[in-house]
Amino acid sequence: MKLSGQLQQFQEEARYNIWFRIFTVFCRVALAASFIPSGIVKIMGERFTALPPNNPLGHYFDALHLTGYYYTFIGITQLCIALLLLIPRTAFLGALAYFPVIINICILTYATRFEGTRIVTLMVLANLYLLCWDYKRLKAILWSASLPKGSLSKKFPFAFAGFVILAIAAVVLGNQFLYEIRPGNSMPECKNQSAGSKNPEGCAIFCDCIYQKGLPLDSCVKQYKQSKIYQKRLR
Known part of the structure; x- marks a missing residue:
């Protein structure tokens, strides 16, 4: 095959496995819950984060906050997507709408x-x-496909559960060593490194470059690398 x-x-x-269904519901609720508070804050016109203005991401959110009704529009969109995810009949549509938004956020956080x-x-x-859970419906966007019918299984998917745990561990540990230095969320957190x-x-x-001088992230990273080269020469 x-x-x-x-x-x-x-x-x-x-x-048709009960454990997969429970995990699917958990993912839908968790993703919806992540959009509801941030959506409400944007609709109310409040600043989205407590990050200081000199933080690289704080720069971005401050600029976003000043975009007027576009900022409100983003909040309304997030609430609508969350609602779609929570309703079983529209959950697939919610997952589709969620994907481009979360990909954009993910790239932003890494940058x-x-x-x-x-x-x-x-x-x-x-x-x-x-999206994989509704693979048949995803295929149906391009051509017709019928959903399979069968009896509900209660067999616990140990291999899949192990894969989920490994994926979480890989993300957590991988991010830990991805960057040599990060700005953190505050001056003390940054200096703790x-x-x-x-x-x-x-x-x-x-x-100091980030929080005192307020320079862009790339400039501060460049200064850090230059200081690193200088320290090696002294040794």
Whole structure:
């Protein structure tokens, strides 16, 4: 059997497994819950985050906050997507609408080295799972496909559960070592990195560049790398 056929068979069997169904509901509720508070804040016209203005991501959210009704529009969109995810009949449409939004947020968090990147990455994976859950409906966008019928299975998917745990561990640990230095969410948090850093002087320069001088992230990273080269020469 071809790989595509094996994956399709696995998906069909999963749809009639109670544990997969519980996990699917959990993903829908979790993703919806992540959009509801942020959507309400935007509709009310309040600042979305407590990040200081000199934080790279804080720069972005401050600019976004000043876009007027576009900021409100984003909040309304997030609430609508959350509502679609919570209603079983529209959950697939909600997952489709959620995907481009969360991909955009994910790339943004990686670009600014945001501390919440791990959670956002897990949200992307959960969204991909929901799209795979409705694989037949996804195919039906291009051509007609009927949903399979069968009896509900109570067999616990140990292999899939292990894969989920490994994926979470990979995201958490991978992000831990992805960047040598991050701006953190505040000046003290940023400077705390110097304790385990091989370049504590450079860490202090980087944090001052972000929070005291308010320079762009790329400029501060460049200063950090230059200080690192300078420290190696001194040794």
